[in-house]
Amino acid sequence: MAQPLVKKDDDRDDEAEYSPFLGIEKGAVLQEARVFNDPQLDARRCSQVITKLLYLLNQGDTFTKIEATEVFFAVTKLFQSRDLGLRRMVYLIIKELSPSSDEVIIVTSSLMKDMNSKTDMYRANAIRVLCRITDGTLLTQIERYLKQAIVDKNPVVASAALVSGIHLLQTNPEIVKRWSNEVQEAVQSRAPLVQFHALALLHQIRQNDRLAVSKLVTSLMRGTVRSPLAQCLLIRYTSQVIWESGNNTQSGDRPFYDFLESCLRHKSEMVIFEAARAITELNGVTSRELTPAITVLQLFLSSSKPVLRFAAVRTLNKVAMKHPMAITNCNIDMESLISDQNRSIATLAITTLLKTGNESSVDRLMKQITNFMSDIADEFKIVVVEAIRSLCLKFPLKYRSLMNFLSNILREEGGFDYKKAIVDSIVILIRDIPDAKESGLLHLCEFIEDCEFTYLSTQILHFLGVEGPKTSDPSKYIRYIYNRVHLENATVRASAVSTLAKFGAAVDELKPRIFVLLRRCVFDSDDEVRDRATLYQNTLGGDGSVVETDKDVKDFLFGSFDVPLVNLETSLKNYEPSEEPFDINAVPRESSAPVELTEAETEYAVNVVKHIFDKHVVFQYNCTNTIPEQLLEDVIVIVDASEAEEFSEVFSKPLRSLPYDSPRQTFVAFEKPEGLATVGKFSNILKFIVKEVDPSTGEAEEDSVEDEYQLEDLDVVAADYILKVGVSNFRNAWESLGDDFERVDEYGLGPRESLAEAVNAVINLLGMQPCEGTEVVPPNSRSHTCLLSGVYIGNIKVLVRLSFGLDGPKDVAMKLAVRSEDESVSDAIHEIVGSG
Amino acid sequence: MILAVLFANVEGNILIERFHGVPAEERLHWRSFLVKLGADNLKGAKNEELLVACHKSVYIVYTVLGDVSIYVVGKDEYDELALSEVIFVITSAVKDVCGKAPTERLFLDKYGRICLCLDEIVWKGYLENTEKDRIKRLIRLKPPTEF
Numbered sequence: 001m002a003q004p005l006v007k008k009d010d011d012r013d014d015e016a017e018y019s020p021f022l023g024i025e026k027g028a029v030l031q032e033a034r035v036f037n038d039p040q041l042d043a044r045r046c047s048q049v050i051t052k053l054l055y056l057l058n059q060g061d062t063f064t065k066i067e068a069t070e071v072f073f074a075v076t077k078l079f080q081s082r083d084l085g086l087r088r089m090v091y092l093i094i095k096e097l098s099p100s101s102d103e104v105i106i107v108t109s110s111l112m113k114d115m116n117s118k119t120d121m122y123r124a125n126a127i128r129v130l131c132r133i134t135d136g137t138l139l140t141q142i143e144r145y146l147k148q149a150i151v152d153k154n155p156v157v158a159s160a161a162l163v164s165g166i167h168l169l170q171t172n173p174e175i176v177k178r179w180s181n182e183v184q185e186a187v188q189s190r191a192p193l194v195q196f197h198a199l200a201l202l203h204q205i206r207q208n209d210r211l212a213v214s215k216l217v218t219s220l221m222r223g224t225v226r227s228p229l230a231q232c233l234l235i236r237y238t239s240q241v242i243w244e245s246g247n248n249t250q251s252g253d254r255p256f257y258d259f260l261e262s263c264l265r266h267k268s269e270m271v272i273f274e275a276a277r278a279i280t281e282l283n284g285v286t287s288r289e290l291t292p293a294i295t296v297l298q299l300f301l302s303s304s305k306p307v308l309r310f311a312a313v314r315t316l317n318k319v320a321m322k323h324p325m326a327i328t329n330c331n332i333d334m335e336s337l338i339s340d341q342n343r344s345i346a347t348l349a350i351t352t353l354l355k356t357g358n359e360s361s362v363d364r365l366m367k368q369i370t371n372f373m374s375d376i377a378d379e380f381k382i383v384v385v386e387a388i389r390s391l392c393l394k395f396p397l398k399y400r401s402l403m404n405f406l407s408n409i410l411r412e413e414g415g416f417d418y419k420k421a422i423v424d425s426i427v428i429l430i431r432d433i434p435d436a437k438e439s440g441l442l443h444l445c446e447f448i449e450d451c452e453f454t455y456l457s458t459q460i461l462h463f464l465g466v467e468g469p470k471t472s473d474p475s476k477y478i479r480y481i482y483n484r485v486h487l488e489n490a491t492v493r494a495s496a497v498s499t500l501a502k503f504g505a506a507v508d509e510l511k512p513r514i515f516v517l518l519r520r521c522v523f524d525s526d527d528e529v530r531d532r533a534t535l536y537q538n539t540l541g542g543d544g545s546v547v548e549t550d551k552d553v554k555d556f557l558f559g560s561f562d563v564p565l566v567n568l569e570t571s572l573k574n575y576e577p578s579e580e581p582f583d584i585n586a587v588p589r590e591s592s593a594p595v596e597l598t599e600a601e602t603e604y605a606v607n608v609v610k611h612i613f614d615k616h617v618v619f620q621y622n623c624t625n626t627i628p629e630q631l632l633e634d635v636i637v638i639v640d641a642s643e644a645e646e647f648s649e650v651f652s653k654p655l656r657s658l659p660y661d662s663p664r665q666t667f668v669a670f671e672k673p674e675g676l677a678t679v680g681k682f683s684n685i686l687k688f689i690v691k692e693v694d695p696s697t698g699e700a701e702e703d704s705v706e707d708e709y710q711l712e713d714l715d716v717v718a719a720d721y722i723l724k725v726g727v728s729n730f731r732n733a734w735e736s737l738g739d740d741f742e743r744v745d746e747y748g749l750g751p752r753e754s755l756a757e758a759v760n761a762v763i764n765l766l767g768m769q770p771c772e773g774t775e776v777v778p779p780n781s782r783s784h785t786c787l788l789s790g791v792y793i794g795n796i797k798v799l800v801r802l803s804f805g806l807d808g809p810k811d812v813a814m815k816l817a818v819r820s821e822d823e824s825v826s827d828a829i830h831e832i833v834g835s836g
Numbered sequence: 837m838i839l840a841v842l843f844a845n846v847e848g849n850i851l852i853e854r855f856h857g858v859p860a861e862e863r864l865h866w867r868s869f870l871v872k873l874g875a876d877n878l879k880g881a882k883n884e885e886l887l888v889a890c891h892k893s894v895y896i897v898y899t900v901l902g903d904v905s906i907y908v909v910g911k912d913e914y915d916e917l918a919l920s921e922v923i924f925v926i927t928s929a930v931k932d933v934c935g936k937a938p939t940e941r942l943f944l945d946k947y948g949r950i951c952l953c954l955d956e957i958v959w960k961g962y963l964e965n966t967e968k969d970r971i972k973r974l975i976r977l978k979p980p981t982e983f
Binding site: 019020021047048050051054055058059060084085087088089092095119120121122125128132154155156159160163166167191193197227229232233236269270273274305306307310311314342344345379 | 850851852853854863867877885886887888889890891897913915916917918920921940941944945947948951952955959960962963964965966970974975976977978979980982
């Protein structure tokens with residue numbers, strides 16, 4: 001029996017507390033473990049030593065390989081003892097030591113013996129230990145016993161086998177799946193826990209078989225479920241069945257809803273919550289279905305137990321995202337939770353209220369939140385800031401009080417992520433609410449006067465450079481910006497110089513004053529700052545010469561790069577300094593995500609990245625050799641472009657050698673008509689020379705054989721030529737682009753799984769950037785508008801407005817409106833959709 | 837998955853820590869996060885009063901029992917309610933072994949048995965046993981009474 005280390009009466013509690021493990025040392029305990037080898041085992045002493053070993057392990061101490069092996073071997077000797085308490089400790093310490101596969105063999109026979117023992121508890125424990133330390137080969141030997149154990153009369157033995165099954169399913173699914181008859185039987189067990197474990201395992205075994213899961217759920221609903229834990233599982237599996245059976249609300253009642261609803265009256269709180277959550281998460285839930293769930297959740301808001309309040313408010317918070325109106329009845333209860341001692345609860349309550357509140361309650365709510373902000377951690381504050389941002393966008397008329405709130409908290413203490421969340425919010429409000437612009441910019445200016453985060457300062461300076469010149473009095477920002485040149489580090493100073501130049505370029509009256517300031521920056525101690533100051537002076541014509549036209553200057557200062565920065569960075573890194581200058585036109589204007597050309601787990605893994613240039617397309621094949629016994633040489637992809645007529649191969653770069661498990665690249669380049677979005681299909685064969693490798697020495701043999709390997713086909717599609725570039729304010733961008741080259745047409749998309757699926761398909765087809773979150777389709781919608789933006793090959797801006805509507809039960813109709821700077825591009829977008 | 841069960845003393849020193857499926861390099865972070873959470877919130881809490889928190893998609897239910905604070909961390913199906921069940925089993929078992937809400941000394945005196953109880957309650961991240969009487973018998977290798 002496990003004995004306490006020091007015998008001690010309760011009345012000695014008042015004595016000085018000292019740890020029985022005081023001064024414990026790993027080395028000394030390992031020495032003590034030698035008692036395991038004594039011919040006459042002292043069970044009590046051995047238990048004490050095991051306890052010390054457990055203490056060390058539980059403290060996070062680790063044993064070296066040699067130490068662990070020694071202890072493990074010594075522990076196996078303890079199987080000789082018949083002392084029950086010691087045996088229980090031995091089972092535990094073996095699991096904790098987790099012996100390596102070559103050591104397990106020592107203990108296997110003892111454990112197999114215990115597994116067939118007449119003593120039930122030996123069986124249960126031996127199963128747990130064996131399953132913890134076993135590998136596949138041993139498992140086939142003991143499988144027979146495990147199957148018996150699953151239907152053992154003793155619930156502890158059955159549970160041990162079932163829980164082991166849950167773990168083994170991860171590593172040896174084929175074996176565990178063979179047990180389903182026994183597990184099915186265990187689901188009917190009268191022992192509550194056995195039923196719980198059996199249900200979990202059976203569901204995992206059958207989770208990919210929809211019909212089987214549906215049958216399982218139906219039969220259990222009719223039968224008896226004996227524990228709340230199992231009932232929760234049943235509810236979870238039921239909602240999965242409902243979800244998979246699709247949305248039948250229009251055709252009548254939802255299957256199994258009555259079951260979920262009846263669970264709301266269960267005596268266990270856990271079950272009630274599970275049912276309420278399942279109902280609130282039903283796809284396209286109606287308000288009639290929601291009401292009973294919301295009512296029980298509301299009751300829990302005033303529970304005396306924090307866990308229940310937390311669970312209730314957390315669930316309601318989720319509901320508020322989709323159905324804010326459904327929970328307005330709970331607002332009063334939720335307001336009282338703002339002062340909850342538990343900050344997690346209070347934060348959830350506040351963010352829920354911010355989602356459900358109406359315009360008239362905003363001011364009152366803000367007052368309450370102000371008091372609350374000072375005593376919560378940054379992570380909670382960020383959640384609140386994000387909620388306030390959405391509230392402000394919802395009620396733009398309230399921007400004044402919300403902007404004030406944000407600027408106040410911006411002045412208070414806080415870490416980077418928190419400050420970034422506030423700055424991001426102010427920037428978004430400035431962009432979306434024109435009235436908020438001037439006050440917002442001034443708040444940001446004040447913030448950078450005392451900002452410790454370089455990243456935020458540079459972001460704000462960049463933003464000021466874009467927005468500041470468009471305000472009624474741009475000159476008032478100059479002081480804040482120029483102060484940065486005196487007071488900050490080089491990175492911020494360089495940003496400030498760029499921002500000054502933007503003001504100079506955009507506002508003629510300010511230009512002479514900006515020159516004075518830029519001239520001072522030429523004496524900066526940092527070369528980047530000096531270089532920028534000199535560059536901008538020249539660009540703006542500060543030295544008296546008119547170097548460039550006004551348009552060129554503005555394009556230079558305000559224009560965006562027409563190549564993605566990642567591609568520029570990669571190209572710069574690959575550039576080797578030479579006489580030949582770096583050519584920015586050699587940077588791919590777009591690179592696709594890797595497309596797999598082989599299935600998972602094949603001998604050779606190949607994926608391809610498409611690099612798009614104005615006149616060329618380059619395929620970068622990333623190849624991996626997954627066979628340790630092979631070395632590949634002269635690897636090349638032979639590309640057949642007969643279905644891509646307008647492409648002609650101009651260059652290919654083979655791969656000298658491809659050793660095992662070290663990915664390398666080979667390239668093939670094609671020429672194509674300049675500036676056109678040419679499409680085509682390419683078939684690929686991987687060609688190479690194989691040499692056998694001796695695994696023991698790693699050396700390749702001299703003999704070699706030529707071989708080839710068929711890869712999947714590859715398509716270049718129109719979407720490859722469109723850059724995903726977002727716009728911050730779609731309506732402004734749409735209107736400023738004008739309707740000169742607008743093209744509108746309607747399309748029938750045929751029957752679709754859902755509106756959301758149709759929207760997604762069109763977005764992927766066009767490869768454009770969804771704007772303003774319009775890629776998300778609210779559940780149950782019958783119509784939806786999605787806004788997309790991008791830049792077409794030739795650097796032509798293009799915007800798309802998609803209006804979807806359900807025509808009949810499943811048929812989706814779509815109206816496509818395109819605006820761009822070039823009519824052929826507008827037509828091209830329609831062609832993509834028409835042919836896709 | 838029950839990601840962690842952790843016991844600490846009043847000063848925030850770890851008495852027992854068991855992680856399941858948490859990479860070794862993240863454990864230190866969890867340990868200090870939990871201890872800080874307890875230091876901030878457990879002062880003045882009653883024995884076995886359950887406190888709750890969430891950190892990203894992970895739930896934490898914690899409590900104090902005598903001189904010992906107990907933390908259980910879970911994710912997915914082990915949400916705050918399931919974890920309350922787990923921590924309830926753990927506190928009942930510990931009280932049973934110690935005979936009352938333990939002092940630190942008493943807890944350490946019964947260390948081996950408490951480890952055995954935990955072994956019966958949580959099996960590599962899954963809840964296995966839930967009744968203290970059964971657990972009491974199981975750690976002595978006695979079959980459950982109802983059998």
